[in-house]
Amino acid sequence: MSVKKACRGALIVLEGCDRVGKTTQAKLLVESLKNNGKPAQLMNFPDRTTAIGKMLDQYLKQSQELDDHAVHLLFSANRWECVSSMEKLLQEGTTLVVDRYSDSGIAFSAAKGLPVSWCAASDSGLPRPDLVLFLTLGGTELSSRGGYGQERYEEDSFQQRVMRNYNELKRDYWNVVNADEKSVEQLHSELLPLVTSAVAAAEDKPLLTL
Numbered sequence: 001m002s003v004k005k006a007c008r009g010a011l012i013v014l015e016g017c018d019r020v021g022k023t024t025q026a027k028l029l030v031e032s033l034k035n036n037g038k039p040a041q042l043m044n045f046p047d048r049t050t051a052i053g054k055m056l057d058q059y060l061k062q063s064q065e066l067d068d069h070a071v072h073l074l075f076s077a078n079r080w081e082c083v084s085s086m087e088k089l090l091q092e093g094t095t096l097v098v099d100r101y102s103d104s105g106i107a108f109s110a111a112k113g114l115p116v117s118w119c120a121a122s123d124s125g126l127p128r129p130d131l132v133l134f135l136t137l138g139g140t141e142l143s144s145r146g147g148y149g150q151e152r153y154e155e156d157s158f159q160q161r162v163m164r165n166y167n168e169l170k171r172d173y174w175n176v177v178n179a180d181e182k183s184v185e186q187l188h189s190e191l192l193p194l195v196t197s198a199v200a201a202a203e204d205k206p207l208l209t210l
């Protein structure tokens with residue numbers, strides 16, 4: 001009897017502007033993968049539970065001011081502090097579905113005027129996503145989803161700059177999905193096959209780095 005080496009899990013990332021539905025879709029994807037017998041786990045950046053994450057939480061809630069460069073490096077450090085656990089889970093065969101990752105770091109920090117290359121540098125060496133699902137919404141649909149929350153960045157002109165930055169990033173492992181006028185279920189049924197094929201494709205491929 002031949003023993004098959006455990007296949008690695010895939011690193012799947014959801015990106016897009018605030019309120020596009022990433023968090024809901026990430027949860028549904030994890031559920032569906034598990035129901036299909038694929039080990040999967042939800043992750044979320046910023047991870048506000050760590051010491052660095054608590055600083056980011058205060059910054060986002062506008063109860064603390066920080067230099068833009070310093071904040072960028074904290075967001076990046078918040079990803080780096082999870083790398084060993086991410087790599088372990090992936091190598092054990094667990095697919096990670098991640099709500100925001102490195103491209104958020106670039107799109108948001110560059111929207112404050114920091115150079116894209118400077119923003120990318122601190123994430124260089126992080127595990128590279130097998131697939132980024134980039135969810136988009138038309139401007140009117142975005143505005144019609146009700147008011148933004150009270151957090152920093154949750155404001156139209158800033159989000160538009162974020163969107164422009166995202167559009168300039170487009171990687172070969174990105175898949176752009178228009179979420180306009182789609183129900184949660186419709187969008188999920190569009191995303192799931194993309195994720196399922198990425199999971200299958202990742203099995204025999206090494207995990208790369210950014």
Ligand code: DGP
Nearest residue numbers: 018045046075076100104105108109153
């Ligand atoms: P979330 O909890 O996923 O809604 O993220 C909170 C906010 O932080 C959201 O407006 C996006 C922003 N954000 C996420 N990652 C980064 C990052 O690496 N750098 C910067 N500047 N902002 C980020």
Ligand code: NA
Nearest residue numbers: 018019151154
């Ligand atoms: Na948010």
Ligand code: NA
Nearest residue numbers: 045046099100
């Ligand atoms: Na997140």
